[in-house]
Amino acid sequence: MTVAAAPEGAVWVVLGEDGEGAVSTVFLGSDGAVLERRRMPRADLPASIAATVTDLRWVWSDASHWYVPLVAAGVRVARCHDLRLCHAILRDSAAVSDAAALRAAGEWDAPAAAAPDGGAALFELEGDTGSTAAVPHGIEAALVEFTRQREASANGAGALRLLLAAESAGALIAVEMNAAGVPWDADVHDDILRELLGDRPAPGRLPSRVEELAAKVRAALGDATASLDSQPRLLRALHRAGVLAASTSKWELAEYDHPVIEPLLAYKKATRLLSANGWAWREEWAPDGRFRPVYVPGGVVTGRWASSGGGALQLPRQLRPAVRADPGWAFVVADVAQLEPRVLAAMSRDTALAGSARGTDLYQGMVDRGVMPTRQDAKIAMLGAMYGATTGDSGRLVPALRRAYPKAMGLVDAAARTGEEGGVVSTWLGRTSPPPPPEWHALQGRAGDQDAADADRTRAQRSARDRGRFTRNFVVQGTAAEWALCWLADVRTRLAALPPVSPAQAAPRSGILHGRQAHLAFFLHDEIIVHTPLEQADAAAAAVRDAADAATRLLFGEFPLDFRLDLHIREDAGKA
DNA sequence: CGGAGCGGCGCG
């Protein structure tokens, strides 16, 4: 197939379905004017995209719909504008002066599409097999929505456009990481399971060590038939044995001194591992030496990613050693030290807090400056300040923080006040919290009546405080997510610029797109894992560090603060 | 029988 170059001056190229088995690409200039329109059979799309100039930004309805089959076909795009994700941001953003047209376009409010099924079905079959996304995929709908979004974001701050770009880059990365997968060593996983659970049992049976623990628990309870998996029945059995706990949670049970406690806690830990990340989990989620979680960019209100299936965001640290690089490959494992407090320092321009953080562990910096007696106190206090703690150790420590860092604390306190009053708050780049539902306002209204019942007043107050803690945390968690997205996007770009290694050094299970090059393999809020050929490990590590600095400058300019990374080049992802 | 609700626990 011959492919014409992109037209002169093209900046955007909108992609959409255009009739039976066909797609169209519409090239737009920077002013949004249509420069050229091309229609082609759907099957020609991967080759066409692979041949098109790389600095264009692809505009499409939904990355799960368009990009999954492209990646499966070995095609990467450098940049995109994901209409579904950007719609969700623009619709609610306080930085958009008139979102009426966007709010009226409810067909773009669909949630994330179904899990990518990994197949290339889109280009082989008619119809939309794997996806339940309700957003429109047609070319005309895309053009109309893109125009709406350009108009909505045209007059706003550059920050908002940066957010749209970062969110869209995340959509690409989520698809690519699912395709590449996390290298997963079944033998190491088995060793861990056998150590903690015993040998793998026959179907329907419990592993030997779990059976032994259950027997010990029943013996200690003096009840040979006690049910251990039903909270109400277990609680009654505990009461009969003299353990008068109010719940069966482990931190409450740990309070009691009774022979049943130790085996019971071990039993709970073992059955948790078995059901969450046991042999059945591996057969479903890492059957071929790769763990392929489904990431859901923008899946959390704050802008954090969520995940769907496989529990990607809950992988227990216990199992980290099973994350093992391929032979001849290594990991760059990096996490940001105290991401959220640093973000708070930067966005509040609190030079005192930034000073405590610069060049050091932030919590230790607080101790060194006499703000907190111990590192642990500093951590508890800072988390309490960002989460809205009012009681306990954390609540007691917060006032000292207010004295030492009035600007930083002023920012989160103001966000909390806004939330308590029913208002919305925004992140640094302009993602805005969802407003409280109508019932919330109704409750507050009732409580304000002259003859309101005490119970209503109490409920309304509690509900207002809940709202305040949510908005307090939203600004920090959401801005941290923005920093992380910018970091991630820049890491991706830098890694893509590394030369491919020889076919003999390839990691075939990482896919055609990633198997010969350092690539992102995992992302979890403030941590990334890059899977890299050994010979590129130093370059990949430099990319990760440089991208962190670039993200900091991109968001916060020359504000004097560094975002420190704990970074290691290793063969597994276990604790350093 | 399936789905909602919930306790519990894993992650940041």
Next chain:
DNA sequence: AAAGCGCGCCGCTCCG
């Protein structure tokens, strides 16, 4: 010691 934010998933119980 287990409150104060955001999640997903498991097993059990309850309900229609």
